[in-house]
Amino acid sequence: MIIVMKPQAKPDSIQKIVALIEAKGLEAHLSDGKDVTIIGVVGDKSQLLDQNIEIYDGVDKIVPVTESYKLSNKKYHPNPTIVKVGSTFIGGDELVIMSGPCAVENRDQVLETAIAIKKAGVQILRGGAYKPRTSPYSFQGLEEEGLVLMKEAQEVTGLATVCEVTSLDAVEAAVKYVDMLQIGARNMQNFYLLKEVGKTGLPVLLKRGLSATIDEWLNAAEYIIAEGNPNVVLCERGIRTFETATRNTLDLSAIPIIKSKSHLPIIVDPSHATGVRKYVKALSMGAVATGADGLMIESHPNPATALSDGPQSLNFEQLNELCNEIRPLAHLMGKKF
């Protein structure tokens, strides 16, 4: 931690800060510059957590030097994490595609989807049973009934399954039926829920919040891992910006940043990011070439009648075409698919 003093800071004020640091058993290193004095703090700075140094007299600002996340930090865990979901491995040499409808609607829809996407080469079936919707008047999901259908689809096709959870009730139900729990963008900082999915030990797909920085995202992952569950996969799904041509702005630079700061795998969801079906293929290609470990692509037997997010869903012909175009690119990137 570095403490930058104001230009006019009095020696007395500087001395008080130094005394405070030393009283906590830490060392203070002073650099007297032409304009300002800076104080480097050496030692375990958690000792200073109960001090708000920025409001002491003469202090201009505090500059943190180390990240607050440890368990999700590559500096301390240099080897990439590989997360096993069913019989699929995310974060290794395989490109993993998750696909399926935004919301589980009925048995036929789920089974038809599972069979079709498996044929296209997809490894994991997604399908929402608990839907966070902006309006209370939109379809909210089939809840446990939806989970049962996901389980059946898993048994029929052997595909692993992932479902979003939005409450403790949902977590308790989902662990009985699915292979991976998803934390949606709106719940990325629902810390209570993060702890609960952490406790399950199941693989967790952690979507980036609409306005979450990379650092906040890795801190959210930290909540899960701190419960003893290292099986976290990150999912970039667009951030909120001023641009309205797409629903959100897909931030593919998150891929090399995450690869540089963390050991966790990262996949990309171009369907939710753009909200527009015709942009999904181009951005899927872009994500894979940028180094993503996988993709999440919405698909539906009949997007025109999907109860949730139909306009961004591919039909199975389109999904199949996408998988066929992705395949040689995945191979070029050294990934199996």
Place this chain on the structure above:
Amino acid sequence: MIIVMKPQAKPDSIQKIVALIEAKGLEAHLSDGKDVTIIGVVGDKSQLLDQNIEIYDGVDKIVPVTESYKLSNKKYHPNPTIVKVGSTFIGGDELVIMSGPCAVENRDQVLETAIAIKKAGVQILRGGAYKPRTSPYSFQGLEEEGLVLMKEAQEVTGLATVCEVTSLDAVEAAVKYVDMLQIGARNMQNFYLLKEVGKTGLPVLLKRGLSATIDEWLNAAEYIIAEGNPNVVLCERGIRTFETATRNTLDLSAIPIIKSKSHLPIIVDPSHATGVRKYVKALSMGAVATGADGLMIESHPNPATALSDGPQSLNFEQLNELCNEIRPLAHLMGKKF
């Protein structure tokens, strides 16, 4: 709802859309423009909820005409809502200030605060017992023990109290001790939690999400009111933008917009918005002059040792000074304080 067709849309495609609309018992009004055809849909458009018209052939875009929120919409409820909290009324002719520490730390801190802020003229005591923190290693709150202390402060001073809730457990505990429940910015779209606080019937302080539009915010309020609980107070607390000189960007234009679109009261939290103590007074003045129904101001007996958000907290002398400056402004705005 208006459906805008593409310039090159075929008569056949247009006919299909019209047929679909009419099949649902609605009317389709066609306007053939120089470049494009637009179709106005007349009738109860919830009939079209299971149709994703934007992916039909020839469709360019869908333009919604009416807002999706009804119960929080001024169009349908023109009279302002006044929310009673303890013996205080928010949204009427009173300016209401909530103050207290970000986090409840111990008995002395809470009681000292309650007594000091009451003297300054504050009507409601705030204090967090369940703290959503970016890092799992930050102080997470005293939980029920904190609620008990809030209750004691309420009994000693007669001040009403407000506490943030972050889970069903927290809701169940809080209803026993406090007068108003707060939904924090990070949980504004935790729809599960919104329903739960809706069911309690207690007044709810609904903070705006960091990246929530006004429409999404009013839809979140709709979730609470739809459970039969009309006692919602909105709280603007800054949105996330590119500017880093403040923690968030306080959006005071939210005040006249909310007053124009909704009947719900709105207060402003300049402490969390700026994250910087020295900007709090100026923006408190600005908020009141813009028409806010109240303020939420962090205060602490000793901000330098506050366990949460100390750098933005006022000490009691500063809070008192702020209240004294606000008073004549409140009167100028026609508000009692």
Place this chain on the structure above:
Amino acid sequence: MIIVMKPQAKPDSIQKIVALIEAKGLEAHLSDGKDVTIIGVVGDKSQLLDQNIEIYDGVDKIVPVTESYKLSNKKYHPNPTIVKVGSTFIGGDELVIMSGPCAVENRDQVLETAIAIKKAGVQILRGGAYKPRTSPYSFQGLEEEGLVLMKEAQEVTGLATVCEVTSLDAVEAAVKYVDMLQIGARNMQNFYLLKEVGKTGLPVLLKRGLSATIDEWLNAAEYIIAEGNPNVVLCERGIRTFETATRNTLDLSAIPIIKSKSHLPIIVDPSHATGVRKYVKALSMGAVATGADGLMIESHPNPATALSDGPQSLNFEQLNELCNEIRPLAHLMGKKF
């Protein structure tokens, strides 16, 4: 300047940085932390301008300690700047309102406006002769003919005048006719133009760019002052965010931040910020109470037929009403109006 090394930085890499710093005649202060080493650089760091230290081996990041703007920086010029425009003083104990049409359209419009706004108490007439418009097919302004009309209005009413300039040609014409030059939001980082208005010595109204940070804004002011022209007035006019309920998001926190970092006056333009007439009064009140030195309010004899930005313009009755409501607030804030 502070150089933060990576945790795994080799002693050799650290030594290279130290040697580089010392070779430039500066001092390097090392602090060896538990995790990382930080190097404080003491001396005139402009010596390091031609070195990109962040790409040396082992370097994690560079933290600047002092701002890059000097002439607009309060640290070095603690007394507030007061800018004289005609016979009006901005930045002192007067609240200054600028008003008039977005675009000068014809003689009648300008004269009628000048007379009406003077009666309402406005001190400065605004009117655009060179209009930066998103589309090339929108009205682009009367150019020099418009300036001539502004001059006539100035002579008739005695009001000072301000006009936007968008090119060297416009600057050369405007200096002959108006009292103050305006740099619009889109040209805030048109550094060539900033230098040209700097050279004129005329007062400059510098609008904040749509996506400009406070620091970039003060650096833009620095360009003008560095040409020997200290007469800069800043104008907050909304920044670009995700919110679409207003055209831009008015950032009133810019007022206390500017007052804390700079000695320059700051006024607020709620008309362009919101783009909606009905929100202008509330935010004008908010701006004055937050501490603005003045306001810029669009007005027009007949907003319904204004050639530019009519929907946000007030008619003269509305402007008069706004001035009447502002007056007691200005007095409360200790300002003459």
Place this chain on the structure above:
Amino acid sequence: MIIVMKPQAKPDSIQKIVALIEAKGLEAHLSDGKDVTIIGVVGDKSQLLDQNIEIYDGVDKIVPVTESYKLSNKKYHPNPTIVKVGSTFIGGDELVIMSGPCAVENRDQVLETAIAIKKAGVQILRGGAYKPRTSPYSFQGLEEEGLVLMKEAQEVTGLATVCEVTSLDAVEAAVKYVDMLQIGARNMQNFYLLKEVGKTGLPVLLKRGLSATIDEWLNAAEYIIAEGNPNVVLCERGIRTFETATRNTLDLSAIPIIKSKSHLPIIVDPSHATGVRKYVKALSMGAVATGADGLMIESHPNPATALSDGPQSLNFEQLNELCNEIRPLAHLMGKKF
């Protein structure tokens, strides 16, 4: 154009709007909905440009149906534009890479760069002679002297050249020396400058503004084409968002959007977007796979001593490696390189 009336709009107000529309020789189509009336305007709506219908009584909002840009709009010009720069074609079946230093510093630097990048396979040399810099104290470019060096590099290597222009003076100088003019992000809405580069007839590289929407960007292109110069190449270089891990957020979704809305070529500049050298290669790959027509990559003989933007520049070994990795990907995408 669609006019949406308020729920409580009186028949009289509706009638007034209809009369206004018909008085301009246009047709008004009414749809009376359950809640609101909407009015479709049919005919040449430029007739309504001098009317601000949104402020008429009873009007809720105006919804534009057609884009304001025509010449850059794919709807009216379905065939892709191919822009010839020197002997290179952008927008066709070739992947075009522009590379070179942010700023031209001296003869050796430019010639060494030109020779090295040509060897790597790059087709166009970039180099700034007029540098827009945030601070007036940063290096501002060699101006005409820099252009002369670019010309020499062009003659020695045969590479085409591109230089940024920031004023009419710069345009007048640049047309004598270089093959393509660049409009930088900060000048994207410097409409005066857009017209000037339009008049030259030279190919123009139009960078996206930091906070420009896709629509504003295409309107900026419209300014250039409207001067009779169809040779516009768009360049995505990151937009300003809340994320600080990169300098800007590269918006690769701009590629499919531009391909869907316009006929103009689009290239991507990952160097300026990220500001960080180590992220450039991954995002270059991503851009090409998403469908970019080319890349702009900063390179420098010795990034550590570059006078501008060194931290994001590649050295020639890194550039060569990037080109070698891009090559098979370009071929997979059906592009020559």
